[in-house]
Amino acid sequence: MNVFFHRLRMVPVQGVATLALACGLPVALVLQCLDLSSHLDRLTTTMLAARPWLGMLHHAGLGFGVVAVVLLLVRCRRGIGWLLALRSWRPVLWGMFGACAAVGLASWTYAAVVYGDLGMTNLVFDSLLLIAWGVWGMALAMGTAWLTRHPRLSRPEQALGWTLGLLLIVEAACTVVDANHFTMAFVYTTEDQREFAMYREALRGEMFGYPFNSQGYYDKEFRPAQPGDCVVAWIADSFGVGVVPYPWNVATVAEDRLREAWQGTCNNTEVLNFSVPQMGMKGYVQVAEHEAAPYKPDFTVLCVYTCNDITVSDSTIRNHGYVQNWRLTQFFLRQFRPYVRPAPFFSLPFTRDPALPQRIDDMLDAPLPAPEHLFDPAKEKPTFSEEVHHARLVHRLRYLEPEKPSMRTQYRLFFQALDHFREVVGTPMLLVIEPDELQVDDAVWDSLMQGRNPARYVRDLPQQRILEYCRNTGLPVVDLLPVLREAQRTHGRVYHRQDTHWNALGNRVAGEEVARAIAAQYVPGAGKMLPQP
Template identity: 25%
Template structure:
């Protein structure tokens, strides 16, 4: 009886401590929001203004870019929407959207590319960000950067609101975050990064396989979440197109390939690690094909970067080690391809008339 009483007292103390911790963390997050704790706003992972990102200060709006200028008719203004791929893991000067601005300049176009990438966002967030902030920049073109690696998966998650415990409990969220830190070689936080290394891995191999394995359902033939995810993602993109069309602003989409689509070793690791992929059929171009067909049917011009990256991948590394994002070479290739696409498709015609 005495032992049971002591155990009951200990459990009561633990329960009270957890409850107090939960309350304290929620109050703290309300005062000083942190990406550690879940919320549905695209601002959750917006980087702190003024943070030092490899020697470049995050602008006052929380974007990896210079201060956004006011429209004065002297330049062709491109609003670029996207997730951490648009934000990038390389220094500002090596980001493909920074390089795109320079490449268009070499083609004789005075362009400004406004990088509005926010990590961990998805197409529905791009729509909200455009309406809330992007249109105020008076763009001449809106460029939607669609990452095959997780834009469909993140959309699928948003359709299923029953969040796991680690997203509902702030205490569990904090503990989970702390336990995952040891798996990061460089750290995954986008605030205050000091020294960049193109060759340094971001995650351990085991953690990276876990990350890509969680996303790989989009390559599984017959995945029951594909249709609904594509529908929801396309609904957001089509709304972006309609809103922009009313303002005579063209929209273009860039399909960004995941490293898994290009790396046979990663492809082979999936069925070795996951029974789901061992028993199913994988088609690593499936999402590009499906999304591309939907974009074409909607009359939205798009560039699928998969062919260019598949051609270049055997000769050079295009992604940072154990990281789903491009390294410096990958960013350069993307900028070249996008600049050529925009010019060839006449999407910069308005700039030519200036």
């Protein structure tokens, strides 16, 4: 051991620090600038396939930064004269550190203006992470003698170190468990719900001129059901939000068709739309348990998207990017704190024009004029550029690879999540499979297969596996792939231009098909399902 430390002292720490500072810190600064401008810059999106490696880079930077901050605090206990004595390195180091701080300030400004959030957005976290890189570089360059000498720690410092180390080990163990077995033990609130709260703030509380309700959802006001009412809870991701004005939303269409089908059976039929963009299986369980359950729905519709909804175990940086996302934090919050609907950490006040209706309920008799492109897709502007949209589609091809080991694990966790969801809901339910655009549009599929081996992919793989699960468990299911393919061939585009969300036609086709399936299988008032045809 003495020989090891003797050789360690011989390592040219100053040279290593020079290399790390000259290469690592500028690269991190460039990556952060790309992240800051990702809403305008195409390069970040086209690097989707490399995102896991960027996540690893961020994790490494966070680890180095935390270690550097701890070491600097220990070193600074006895003064900072050694820091002030630095001469030749000072302009370069403080220049890089200043650049990091400038990017961090820009991130905070962006988060405040766009999201009204001065708390812990991804941009703020990335900025702090980048500053930690800068501190790490400074520690390497300036702490040559100190890094080759074992620091003497007081007893409180040793206790703090052991406590932090133990917490990190427990957190790592919880992460491993969470990545290999579906559990809600580490879920108090989901990141998707918090992002949706910020998204509503960014939209100033309305979409296409129609306001979100007081519960934060894109629907009429939710009210307790009266005797004789039939209430359906609609739980979905951005497909449920619709990306179209409220009257053409998929849940609105389904509600209109169910009212026609159940006329004379139910006093009133309500489809409560609990959709949250980017929400996954854990978010669906949270919404069903805490948001939908108080309204005592008679029936539940769960819509799952055949791409990111399959990925139950999320390994991206955001899981540990926030302290509130750590498994231990979520575990203790779940045990000792009642559920609270997620909200932005800091909100910029805004008010809807008093001259306009304040609720969707007041707009039903006089809806807003439909956008021109709603019924003429040729007049619609593309959501993304062709390059960005193509890169997103390529990224989602991984869900169609039957031999991909990681996807087999994800499907196993996904079906465990479905089992858990059914236990939480407890009422009759219908599973709706939302297909991706590349599964519906033949032209899009052909363009993706150019230069690739089609035998590597199974185009309807998610549907095959989900339908097999439903047959084995007896879960009623509606696969929207056939009807959307038929509508695409017969009536034209069912997705927005260069976007994987349904346009007005797609929303109508999907809503009518789901309503038909519910009306054919569910007996209102009896609370039971008929055998699926």
